[in-house]
Amino acid sequence: MPVNLPAVDPSQLHAVAGVRIGVAMAGVRKANRRDVVLFDLAAGSLAAGVFTKNRFCAAPVQVCREHLAWLQGKPAEAGVRALLINTGNANAGTGEDGLVRARSTCIALARRLDLAPEQVLPFSTGVIMEPLPNDRIEAALPAVIADLRHDGHAWADAAAGIMTTDTVPKAASRRVVIAGKPVHVTGISKGAGMIRPNMATMLGFVATDASVDPAVLQRLAREAADASFNRITVDGDTSTNDSFVLVATGGAGAPRIDSLDGADGRALAEAVTEVAVQLAQAIVRDGEGATKFITVQVDGGRSEDECRLAAYAIAHSPLVKTAFFASDPNLGRILAAVGYAGIDDLDQGLIDLWLDEVHVVHRGGRRPEYREEDGARVMKRAEITVRVHLHRGAASTTVWTCDFSTDYVISTDYVRINADYRS
Amino acid sequence: MPVNLPAVDPSQLHAVAGVRIGVAMAGVRKANRRDVVLFDLAAGSLAAGVFTKNRFCAAPVQVCREHLAWLQGKPAEAGVRALLINTGNANAGTGEDGLVRARSTCIALARRLDLAPEQVLPFSTGVIMEPLPNDRIEAALPAVIADLRHDGHAWADAAAGIMTTDTVPKAASRRVVIAGKPVHVTGISKGAGMIRPNMATMLGFVATDASVDPAVLQRLAREAADASFNRITVDGDTSTNDSFVLVATGGAGAPRIDSLDGADGRALAEAVTEVAVQLAQAIVRDGEGATKFITVQVDGGRSEDECRLAAYAIAHSPLVKTAFFASDPNLGRILAAVGYAGIDDLDQGLIDLWLDEVHVVHRGGRRPEYREEDGARVMKRAEITVRVHLHRGAASTTVWTCDFSTDYVISTDYVRINADYRS
Secondary structure, eight states: OOSSOOOOOGGGSOOOTTEEEEEEOOOSSSSSSOOEEEEEEOTTOEEEEEEOOOSSOOHHHHHHHHHHHHHTTOOGGGSOOEEEEEEEEOOOSBHHHHHHHHHHHHHHHHHHHTOOGGGEEEEEEEESSSOOOHHHHHHTHHHHHHTOBOSHHHHHHHHHHTOSSOSSOEEEEEEEEETTEEEEEEEEEEOOOTTOGGGOOOEEEEEEOSOBOHHHHHHHHHHHHHTTGGGEESSSOOOSSOEEEEEEOOTTOOOOBOOSSSHHHHHHHHHHHHHHHHHHHHHHHTSTTOOOEEEEEEEEESSHHHHHHHHHHHHHOHHHHHHHHTTOOOTHHHHHHHHTSSOTTOOGGGOEEEETTEEEEETTEEOTTOOHHHHHHHHTSSEEEEEEEOOSOSEEEEEEEEOOOHHHHHSTHHHHHHHHHHO | OOSSOOOOOGGGSOOOTTEEEEEEOOOSSSSSSOOEEEEEEOTTOEEEEEEOOOSSOOHHHHHHHHHHHHHTTOOGGGSOOEEEEEOSBOOOSBHHHHHHHHHHHHHHHHHHHTOOGGGEEEEEBSBSSSOOOHHHHHHTHHHHHHTOBOSHHHHHHHHHHTOSSOSSOEEEEEEEEETTEEEEEEEEEEOOOTTOOTTOOOEEEEEEOSOBOHHHHHHHHHHHHHTTGGGEESSSOOOSSOEEEEEEOOTTOOOOBOOSSSHHHHHHHHHHHHHHHHHHHHHHHTSTTOOOEEEEEEEEESSHHHHHHHHHHHHHOHHHHHHHHTTOOOTHHHHHHHHTSSOTTOOGGGOEEEETTEEEEETTEEOTTOOHHHHHHHHTSSEEEEEEEOOSOSEEEEEEEEOOOHHHHHSTHHHHHHHHHHO
């Protein structure tokens, strides 16, 4: 049961001019399941990608990087033309054979669409270390091409089509006006994390019909990812397949954006970032067994890096996460996490800690005014902000996570689902 | 249910000449519970300590460090004379008031034993951020002093007396002959980790009646801790109170050990390290809900540090730990953990992976010869070794951990026990 996550409404998802989407059933892992999604992009489109930092990255991630490198500097008419996504198999831990199979799907699609294979970007999510059944994906290409549509329903179908352990589809959309022209930003994401790991890859796809300079698009993708997908954590594990792609088609006919600093650039950046944040937060809200959405804000660091260390130490601690699930205002666990975060010269005697509006710790010790019932009241909420002030500097950061629900883990579902899944 | 952990047998615990132990009920948190343990050390004893690296360390840890600094260089007759341990309250996150209370217990004991307060080392484990009821501990001092005994039963009682979430007491003992004299090494530990965090502090106390040079004792304590307590992890959280103390009384009458490189020094070091490893592994074997004992060995790193990064990434991953619990040979999770361990220039194409005798991954990909039933056979065992070869250099390391059992987490025990505990 996702935390405060409304259902996707196709009528609220703006079509993006130049983007058509098809969905099909390839039987990658199971029959009768929509498991292949195709984004068909109009000529002149550009794509920028941000990928997993995991050194053990999956074959499609390696192929995506190769293709994006190939596309760099090519004329607009030879740019990116398709994103091909499959669920059911992550094509990770598959060595050289995995690269061959990922390239094979790109070649097969390119042949049908009369493109160079490098104009296709592949994405996979599902079981690890199993050979990708690329023959089945290739056999489904006519069906997925025949299904190409451009409206909000196509976006909603795509959001459903890339789901694995997700309990609900995830999509977001914004409309902005640039130089009098309506411009649209629509995106989908998947990822749920935690206990069902094979399928817990985070994928995010956002497209806009704005026209954007390639370098500006790359910067926007990086900044949007840093403000969104790079701030979420469910279980701390980084998938081999995590990918975020931002596409700009130029289809809206608005003037090209050459900078993020002007009014137009700022308006687009804000819309893209809002969509990315909503998509990223949706992943946390749909985290395995999540019952609470936790914002961890760390202020007063000397650098953003050290704020991130402290914030992630809190967000990754199983002890902190179980305390949130149990609504146990056991705040020593948060202090302990800050203590081992890796800030070498941290002075524990300076730290302040708040739970929402309740000021719990001052100068490293429990405030005499703090009453446990005040902490307990906050801990019962579905959305909680933990704020730590390090009193060392002026840097801040925020990350989002969920609690660690025994309720879910409890169930035999994990074992059962996995057994099903692998059998 | 601990994994392969035999019950403590008092007849197998050697008395250590110069060490007497008393146990009493102080009612620190609950009535009718042995919650205070006193180690009374003969004049001339030395102590060396290794403490939590958590920057948010508890008051007793700070006081221990102060007292050990004070003791440094003092004549033998003004050395350490007592270790005073309480359960029920960790005296952590208690600020200046916590220091005052920790010192107060040392002063009260010193007065009764006619010592300087600095000759007493305090240790606490239990709830965090609650004021230490030092008055109750001080009131129990006559009882704990009256209980002082020196035999194996006293050691067994101490092992039981320092338990918190532990399901069984933990003790180990060795006897070696140094220059014709029998020398004894006996120790106890506590810690279970994971879900019941307030009380999950790791404490280890090892005493020997060997006579050891102070600098050599400090080196031995550091090396023994690095080979034992610093290689275990249950949930990755580092407690604010973790402490390991090595005491040498000289009571055996054997010649003083001035080096760890001679035969005598090596014999003692081996005995102390064996005791420390057994005590450390016992903590993992008794980890919250542990059903499996996992050895993670990483070979072929450029440095021990990078091997540790990879080993702890594997050992801390909730995904890896749940896979072990589920006996799911889902080895991609292990590769993914190696990938995000933080070894920047790791080449995934070089990695080998074994599960016990089964060679699973070669050059970063699943071996064609590997069959899932072979992996499944290993995963069902109660003790499993994961071995990763990075093929980058000659360094190695080993860490020990347990699986992540949904069975335990499931139960309402966590919430119930905590509710009891804090009410």
